[in-house]
Amino acid sequence: MRTLFIVFASVLVTCLGYGQKFTTNSGTIKFISKAQLELIQASSNKLQGILDPATHQFAFLIDMKSFQGFNTGLQRQHFNENYIESEKFPLAKFSGKVIEQVDYTQNGVSEVRAKGELDIHGQKQVRIIKSKITVNGNQIFIEAQFLIPLSDHNITIPKIVNQKIATEIEVGVSATLLRE
């Protein structure tokens, strides 16, 4: 997995050009499925990300197998094997460009929108995601909350459990990226 990220990051860095970029390997991503009969939560603190302040381009990725939590071990197994198909689609990615201009040299908080391609379960969707970027010296803190409709990413839920899994998953991301 680490190798994958290195490949991904190196491709991205090539695209972005060289410069002082912000990166993280330990961002937190969590999701909540609020269904009629069950609340499922899981999170991972292995979110990897990179943001180029010069071009405002960014890329984030997460190893889908790194999600922990769930209500049961079987649930986690189903998540990886039946829904996300982690063997086939091990990574979820979101890469694109921050729409708003942010001065990364000045400390402060900015409400921005990140436009990019969200790739989950092998299905890509162009999304605009509202985010908050807090610049604090050589690090930036990124927060975002958004919804992911399962239908967007061709994730089908068997009817038998459709009251236990929400059709839209609430996702929260928080990551501190350090200037390289």
Add this chain to the structure above:
Amino acid sequence: MMRFFFVFAFSLFSLGLSAQSLFFQPYYLLKKNEAIKINRTLQDKTGFLWFATNKGLFKFDGTTYRRFLAIDSLPDENVTALGEDSIGRVWAGFKNGKISIVDHNLITPFDPPEGMPKVTISDILFDKEGVLWFSTLNDGTYYYLNNRLYRLDDVNGMPDLFCYDLEEDAKGNIWVGTDGGAAICTRKENEVEIKVLNNASGLPDNIVKKILKGENDDMYLATEDAGLVIYHGEKFNSVLNDKWSYGSISDLLVIDDWMWVASAKGLLTIDLRSKERAPTNQLPGEVLSIYNDREGNVWIGSKTSLSRSLGKQLRLMDINASIVAVTSGKDGDLWYADDVSLYRNRGNGTLKPLAGTAFANKSVISLFTDPDGFIWAGLYGEGVLRIDPKNGTIKQLNKELRNGSVLNISGKDKTIWLATLGGVSEIKLNDNFLVKNYSTSDGLSTDYIYQVFVDSKSRVWFATDRNGVDMRDENGFHHFEENFDAKVVYGFAEDAAHRVWANVQDLGLFVFDEKKFQPFENQIWLHSTTMNALCSDGAGRLIAANDLGLDIFNPTKKNFHFFDEQSGAGNRIANLNAISKNDKGEIFIGTNHGLLIYSPQQNLQESPQVLIDQIRINDQIVDLTKTESLSYDQNNIKIDFLGFWYQNPTGLNFVYQLDHYDPEWIDTRGNSATYSKLPPGDYTFRLKVSDSNDFSNSAEAKMHFVIRPPFYKTNFFYALVALVLVVIVYFFIKLREKQLIAEKRELEIKVRERTSEIEQKTHEIQAQAEEIRGINENLEQLVRSRTAELEHKNKAIEEYAFINAHQLRAPVASILGLIHLMQKLDLGENEKEFLTHLNDSAKKLDVVVSSITEAIERGDFMNPPLTDD
């Protein structure tokens, strides 16, 4: 004799620009002269006009403005874009990047989860499939599909993030005007492909500020510096022949063959056929927005104010002279004459065609363009001139005419008719210009003729002074003066139904019913009965110019328009019969101060639009589109309504009727109808509006509602009551039946018991009867024996009594006799006493014997009383 004048040098000297003026009426959204920037204008489906300004959003109905500000939840008072969705909600975009939805005066934010940009919304568009698009200044273009917002930017191929304008082409592609050219967005599902037209494609300027769809897949592109281009067949062509010098363009509009341009240097109009600037004045000052409403008004928003123009419908040609005759040449030049001279206006200048000729000082009092394009000018006392507009050649006809004062010229095909002070002259357009004069001696009723008119059936009509109407057809002259009291007839016109109309002095219009002229039944809707000029346009509408303005009406549809002072027509008085029509149906009217030009427009809303605005029930606003069923106590109803007629908003009249309640239509100039304590029922409120009081062809708005009866008066309730009654009766019957069955059973038991008792008694009785019968039988036997015994005893007694009676009587009688004898004896006292006692006893014995005898005689001894023994 004909005299020919040939002008070797067709001396044309320019008298300077005499442009046609559009009339502009100012509107004050705020206090008069308080500057306001009108960014965008929109007319919604109901008829309201919306103005996006830098000082709030305005909603206008023709008389009243409603202003929306921050206090009304407007996110920014600088409104920069407007759009309307398929269900009639107005969407407003703001400088701060927000978008709000206005629905029934309530403002709600458009707040997609993706967030909104923070830069100016420059345009809002709903495409044919209902997808929302909006463009921004420096944040690209967005579209909102299936509840998700998508952004089109450089990553997607958008040439620049500065997007000024959106326009949908005939194929459903969305064109975006940007700083990097025009982006053509083709959407398939949620994917958009972008094709860019820019310098490399031949676009003269990459900054495209405005895009407008034209006819036949044409797209007009307005650029920042290079002016207007039309894109057709993958080629760009300039819209204007001349080099563009009017600065950047912020809005465009095409009405018929005119393009209206809001430019940095003001409003200008371009004739799309000639690619020249239309001969109109220019509204100075930077114009930001132009909008064409459904009535044909053009709303012009500038950096400081708002104004309305009737557009091409009514133009003025400001000439500081009284124009007595006018005609439009085949080449589009306008020929007109005042008391002094004849003029020819070419748009870019005015010439004097007769200058330098022998007729330079002659007064032209009538003008006509014949089918060959020659201009005919009638002179006062000098006959008529035929002018070749191409080379200025003039031919005069005077002596051939019976009278040289030519008041009016008309013609058809190869014949010209002149109305003169001495009858009528007919000129054949052949080599010899054969003239034939008609006067009273030929059948005319007078020689003073105001106008000659040739109708579509080739009948020639003569408007006479004080003698009514003369007409000549293949059968000769006919005279009509019935109904005309004044009998001064000024002129004629023919409508679309080929009916001939006469303009009669002080009496107004009369229409010919093929027998005689009848007064126009709707004369009352015309603003004056004294008309100076009458003509019909290409669509058969009649145009009557009077001292107050122009009455324009469609006799077939009964639509009436009036262009008054507010339209710019009212302060000009038409000169008698100074009217003409060109091949395009445009009407030119000579007035005491220049010319009025009326151009009929197609596909316009011809009558006011009507709207039932809101319903108040018991003083609460209720949306009857959501529920039209009201409870019995929701029966105090106030209906507010509006009429939209921006060209004459104060002249609106309404009629309304509540079906099943109002017996007839109720007319009002107000804007509401109130109904109190309406009984339960099914109602339809009908509303019509008109600016003439003639409602026969007016638009009608309807609203249906039902007031339900109270529960206790509903059929359901009646049915329920009936059902309850039935149930009660049923249960009563059932109960009674049950009771009866029980009683029956009880009775049966009793009957059985009684029967059993009776049977028992019967048995007893039978036994007793048997016994009695036995007893009877014994008794009978006993009786018989007793009777026999008694009979025996009786017989013995009878014998005894007989013996006693008969055998005792004799001794008794003897005793008595003896006693009697003894009494006669002298006896002592004792013996006498003994004898007396003996006599008494003997008598008693005699009585006894007698009674026994009587008893025996009566038979008493035959049935002696029964005794036990």
